[in-house]
Amino acid sequence: MRAAVMYGAGDVRVExxxxxxxxxxxxxxxxxxxxxxxxSDLWPYASMPAxxxxxxxxxxxxxxxxxxxSGVATLRAGDLVVTPFTYCDNTCDFCxxxxxxxxxxxxxxxxxxxxxxxxxxxxxxxxDGTLVKLPVEETSPLxxxxxxxxxxLCTGHHGAVTxxxxxxxxxMVIGDGAVGLSAVIAARRLGAEQIILMxxxxxxxxxxxxxxxxxxxxxxxxxxxxKVRELTGGDGADRVIEAVGTLQSLQTALGAVIxxxxxSRLGVPQYEQGPLGFDLIMRNITLxxxxxxxxxxxxxxxxxxxxxxxxxxxxxxxxxxxADVPDAxxxxxxxxxxxxxxxx
Amino acid sequence: MRAAVMYGAGDVRVExxxxxxxxxxxxxxxxxxxxxxxxSDLWPYASMPAxxxxxxxxxxxxxxxxxxxSGVATLRAGDLVVTPFTYCDNTCDFCxxxxxxxxxxxxxxxxxxxxxxxxxxxxxxxxDGTLVKLPVEETSPLxxxxxxxxxxLCTGHHGAVTxxxxxxxxxMVIGDGAVGLSAVIAARRLGAEQIILMxxxxxxxxxxxxxxxxxxxxxxxxxxxxKVRELTGGDGADRVIEAVGTLQSLQTALGAVIxxxxxSRLGVPQYEQGPLGFDLIMRNITLxxxxxxxxxxxxxxxxxxxxxxxxxxxxxxxxxxxADVPDAxxxxxxxxxxxxxxxx
Numbered sequence: 001m002r003a004a005v006m007y008g009a010g011d012v013r014v015e016x017x018x019x020x021x022x023x024x025x026x027x028x029x030x031x032x033x034x035x036x037x038x039x040s041d042l043w044p045y046a047s048m049p050a051x052x053x054x055x056x057x058x059x060x061x062x063x064x065x066x067x068x069x070s071g072v073a074t075l076r077a078g079d080l081v082v083t084p085f086t087y088c089d090n091t092c093d094f095c096x097x098x099x100x101x102x103x104x105x106x107x108x109x110x111x112x113x114x115x116x117x118x119x120x121x122x123x124x125x126x127x128d129g130t131l132v133k134l135p136v137e138e139t140s141p142l143x144x145x146x147x148x149x150x151x152x153l154c155t156g157h158h159g160a161v162t163x164x165x166x167x168x169x170x171x172m173v174i175g176d177g178a179v180g181l182s183a184v185i186a187a188r189r190l191g192a193e194q195i196i197l198m199x200x201x202x203x204x205x206x207x208x209x210x211x212x213x214x215x216x217x218x219x220x221x222x223x224x225x226x227k228v229r230e231l232t233g234g235d236g237a238d239r240v241i242e243a244v245g246t247l248q249s250l251q252t253a254l255g256a257v258i259x260x261x262x263x264s265r266l267g268v269p270q271y272e273q274g275p276l277g278f279d280l281i282m283r284n285i286t287l288x289x290x291x292x293x294x295x296x297x298x299x300x301x302x303x304x305x306x307x308x309x310x311x312x313x314x315x316x317x318x319x320x321x322x323a324d325v326p327d328a329x330x331x332x333x334x335x336x337x338x339x340x341x342x343x344x
Numbered sequence: 345m346r347a348a349v350m351y352g353a354g355d356v357r358v359e360x361x362x363x364x365x366x367x368x369x370x371x372x373x374x375x376x377x378x379x380x381x382x383x384s385d386l387w388p389y390a391s392m393p394a395x396x397x398x399x400x401x402x403x404x405x406x407x408x409x410x411x412x413x414s415g416v417a418t419l420r421a422g423d424l425v426v427t428p429f430t431y432c433d434n435t436c437d438f439c440x441x442x443x444x445x446x447x448x449x450x451x452x453x454x455x456x457x458x459x460x461x462x463x464x465x466x467x468x469x470x471x472d473g474t475l476v477k478l479p480v481e482e483t484s485p486l487x488x489x490x491x492x493x494x495x496x497l498c499t500g501h502h503g504a505v506t507x508x509x510x511x512x513x514x515x516m517v518i519g520d521g522a523v524g525l526s527a528v529i530a531a532r533r534l535g536a537e538q539i540i541l542m543x544x545x546x547x548x549x550x551x552x553x554x555x556x557x558x559x560x561x562x563x564x565x566x567x568x569x570x571k572v573r574e575l576t577g578g579d580g581a582d583r584v585i586e587a588v589g590t591l592q593s594l595q596t597a598l599g600a601v602i603x604x605x606x607x608s609r610l611g612v613p614q615y616e617q618g619p620l621g622f623d624l625i626m627r628n629i630t631l632x633x634x635x636x637x638x639x640x641x642x643x644x645x646x647x648x649x650x651x652x653x654x655x656x657x658x659x660x661x662x663x664x665x666x667a668d669v670p671d672a673x674x675x676x677x678x679x680x681x682x683x684x685x686x687x688x
Contacts, residue, residue, distance in 0.1 A: 094603060099628060102603035162630075250620070259438060259446035269621050276594070276618035281609060281634045284443060286506070287620070290628035 002344070003119025004057045004325040006041075008050030012057065012326045020115050020123035025071030026089075028127030030081060033138055034147045035061040035117045035342040036316065037328050038085075039177045040268050043245075045329050057325075058118030058342075059085040059109040060150035064138060065131070066121070074128045080138055081131040083117070083124060084294035085109070085151040090129030100295035103129075117150075118325055120344045132298045135306070144313030144341060145305045148182065149298045152339070153312045155266055156182025157301060158292035159241035160190050163264035167191030170232045172256050173213070175243035176204035178315040178339040179266055181211055183241040185310050188212030196228055196237060198252070204338055207314060221248060225255030236261065242289070247271040257285060264289030316341045346688070347463025348401045348669040350385075352394035354677075356401065356670045364459050364467035369415030370433075372471030374425060377482055378491045379405040379461045379686040380660065381672050382429075383521045384612050387589075389673050401669075402462030402686075403429040403453040404494035408482060409475070410465070418472045424482055425475040427461070427468060428638035429453070429495040434473030444639035447473075461494075462669055464688045476642045479650070488657030488685060489649045492526065493642045496683070497656045499610055500526025501645060502636035503585035504534050507608035511535030514576045516600050517557070519587035520548035522659040522683040523610055525555055527585040529654050532556030540572055540581060542596070548682055551658060565592060569599030580605065586633070591615040601629060608633030660685045 003017045020029050035058050044055075062082040065075050075081065088095055088103035095103050105126055110116035115123055124130055134146055148154075156179055165171055171192040173183045176199025187195050188211065197213035198220070199205045205216040217227045229236050236258040242249050245267025253263045254275060266289055280287075304310045319341040320328045328340035347361045364373050379402050388399075406426040409419050419425065432439055432447035439447050449470055454460035459467055468474055478490055492498075500523055509515055515536040517527045520543025531539050532555065541557035542564070543549045549560040561571045573580050580602040586593050589611025597607045598619060610633055624631075648654045663685040664672045672684035 097604060099604040101626070101628065162628075260441060260443040265625060269625055272619065272621035273617040274620035275616065276620065276631070277613050277616035281613055282445070284445065284506075284632075284634035284637075286630065286632040288628075288630040288632075290625045293628075 001120035002322050003116060004322070005054035006044060006048060006057050007054045009044070009046055009048050011050070012045065012329050013054070014322055014325055017056065017115070017119065020121050022067060022069045023123065024125060025069040026126045026128065027069040028065050028072055028075055028124045028131065029067040030061070030063040030122050030124055030131070031066050032061045032063040032117060032120060032122060032344050033080070034143050035344065036147060037118070037325070037332055037340045037342070038151060039179060041329065042333050043268060043270065045333055056110040056116030056119065058116040060147060061117035061122065062134065062143065062147050062150065068127065072127050075131060080134045080136065082134055082146055082149050082298065083130055084154065084298060087125050087130040088295050089126040090295060095129065098293055098296040100293040101291045118342055120322070130295065142305065144316050145311055146302070148312040148315065149294070149301060149305065151294060152178040152182045152315060153185065153301055154294035154297040155179050155292040156243070157186040157297050159183045159243065159264045159266045159289055160186035162288045163239035163241055163262045165190045165192050165239050168193045169238045170194040172196045172198065172228050172237035172240045173243060174198045174240065174249050174253060175267065176201050176208060177243060180243035181208050181315055182312055183243055183266070184208050184211040184213050185312055187241070189304065189310065194232065196231055198224055201335065221252055222255055225252050228256035232258070235259070240264070241266060243267050245270050247274060250274055254280070254285065259283040262286040262288060315339045319343060345464035346666050347460060348666065349398035350388060350392060350401050351398045353388070353390055353392050355394070356389065356673050357398070358666055358669055361400065361459070361463065364465050366411060366413045367467065368469060369413040370470045370472065371413040372409050372416055372419055372468045372475065373411040374405070374407040374466050374468055374475070375410050376405045376407040376461065376464060376466060376688050377424070378487050379688065380491060381462070381669070381676055381684045381686070382495060383523060385673065386677050387612060387614065389677055400454040400460030400463065402460040404491060405461035405466065406478065406487065406491050406494065412471065416471050419475060424478045424480065426478055426490055426493050426642065427474055428498065428642060430638070431469050431474040432639050433470040434639060439473065442637055442640040444637040445635045462686055464666065474639065486649060488660050489655055490646070492656040492659065493638070493645060493649065495638060496522040496526045496659060497529065497645055498638035498641040499523050499636040500587070501530040501641050503527045503587065503608045503610045503633055504530035506632045507583035507585055507606045509534045509536050509583050512537045513582045514538040516540045516542065516572050516581035516584045517587060518542045518584065518593050518597060519611065520545050520552060521587060524587035525552050525659055526656055527587055527610070528552050528555040528557050529656055531585070533648065533654065538576070540575055542568055545679065565596055566599055569596050572600035576602070579603070584608070585610060587611050589614050591618060594618055598624070598629065603627040606630040606632060659683045663687060
């Protein structure tokens with residue numbers, strides 16, 4: 001099969017890889033119908049040291065089950081399914097708590113001999129737990145929106161849930177990437193009264209307004225935080241969803257959150273150390289969030305996608321075939337594309 | 345009046361200060377019956393740069409109202425009252441949310457012309473909001489336990505509440521000082537199934553066992569964290585209350601908490617930067633806690649003190665008069681005393 005492999009910063013190649021085969025009874029082979037490039041793929045695209053072996057890329061996909069291992073009970077060939085961005089058995093104690101991202105038998109695509117999603121097919125481990133059936137045809141126009149259940153919609157929702165967004169809250173979302181925009185959808189869905197989106201790409205923040213943002217702040221850093229305090233009556237937002245991952249974004253979040261407020265971090269942090277001193281303690285600021293247990297949210301969010309209440313697929317603004325995946329990375333890295341769909 | 349003033353590291357003096365007088369209509373003058381030295385007083389005692397003017401010390405006290413300003417409605421001379429360790433109007437929007445530590449008209453004792461608690465008398469601002477009447481006589485043997493409502497008991501409770509301790513949880517408390525021991529009381533009160541106390545002073549950890557600790561771990565750092573993981577079936581504690589304030593303690597907390605767990609920080613952090621990187625995000629660890637809004641908890645906790653369900657006054661293991669306050673600091677700094685009562 002053909003699949004995208006990253007060999008180092010700026011070096012994504014589409015090449016022949018072995019066709020996936022059932023290796024464990026719990027495996028399923030999925031032919032990929034739709035995949036995409038993630039904002040988190042851009043970090044290694046910017047900085048990964050060159051490697052001779054390469055790393056299969058992609059962790060968001062939906063597709064058709066082609067074959068199942070002898071231990072798979074709930075799926076069969078022909079099922080259209082979506083995967084959360086990490087696989088999980090959905091039965092262990094962590095999964096039962098809703099923390100599928102820490103599943104005892106889970107893992108990440110593209111590692112440990114598991115294929116990436118940016119390719120023609122994927123061997124999915126613990127398939128019964130991981131894959132969720134989609135009640136539509138392969139030709140449904142809803143497919144792009146359903147693909148966001150794989151990561152960005154569930155990740156944005158995780159931010160809103162862990163930040164504690166509830167009816168009437170003043171929410172700030174930092175970052176106008178696909179996760180930030182999905183967090184706007186999620187915050188609105190949970191009843192936020194005010195949703196301030198911080199971003200500087202007008203086409204993206206316009207989409208954010210369509211999704212429910214009530215205010216847009218283009219300034220960053222202390223200037224941006226001051227603007228947010230002004231927009232919230234002087235004190236800052238009750239809940240901040242940080243969907244960038246830089247230290248500057250975290251500092252902006254700290255400047256823009258009200259005393260006693262919560263910051264949920266969704267961006268993969270591009271720092272190891274951050275501010276944790278006297279100021280946070282005196283102000284009772286909570287830092288939460290993390291890698292979303294997407295599997296926990298798929299069934300909850302899917303109906304709103306199916307009935308058209310939300311339309312998260314609008315984050316995709318370009319579609320490529322497999323051969324053009326390197327272009328997709330380039331376009332996203334250069335901010336010429338928001339999020340690129342891949343139709344293998 | 346006589347009061348304790350700190351002039352620099354290791355330099356606490358008891359000296360004459362002006363008798364407090366009503367300055368604002370909302371003020372009350374309280375004659376101090378019982379005060380004490382706080383673990384947090386030991387940080388400036390260890391490191392405060394020498395100053396010519398000095399800083400009045402003490403923020404935990406109970407006493408008798410001697411005089412009230414014209415605007416005070418709920419208190420009168422003769423009332424026995426306890427103060428939370430910061431004053432607050434208890435009516436502003438932050439107070440109404442239960443975040444009296446961020447009160448819009450609140451502040452800290454010993455600053456801004458307000459007396460410290462380690463003296464004969466204190467002018468208490470916004471007295472109606474701040475002071476809580478005690479339904480006992482000045483001679484009651486419950487007074488030391490009631491004094492813990494001023495800070496340590498409420499602070500320990502804040503740790504347990506913000507960490508989310510609930511029935512059946514596995515809780516770890518780092519630190520065998522008065523706040524850590526109070527957190528043990530609070531965790532037990534909220535129904536924790538297992539309470540692991542990390543500390544190395546046997547007399548204190550023995551008291552912790554009396555308060556409800558089910559396990560004691562004397563090791564620190566990664567060794568201590570490994571012990572906690574072992575005691576919790578391999579994964580770590582659901583809730584960690586960090587009552588020390590050093591970076592090492594925070595690192596121990598991170599090593600001892602389960603994926604998806606919560607760390608509540610109560611110790612005044614002796615660091616500005618701390619670990620906030622990939623590991624926390626992948627494991628969905630929440631960092632919360634802070635300066636306790638003690639005022640929010642006094643009425644809730646007082647009945648358990650009055651009916652003897654809890655006996656937090658056992659954290660006091662020495663009593664001095666005002667003249668001996670410098671000795672009290674020395675004894676606590678040298679770990680010869682756990683927490684020292686002051687009877688002016």
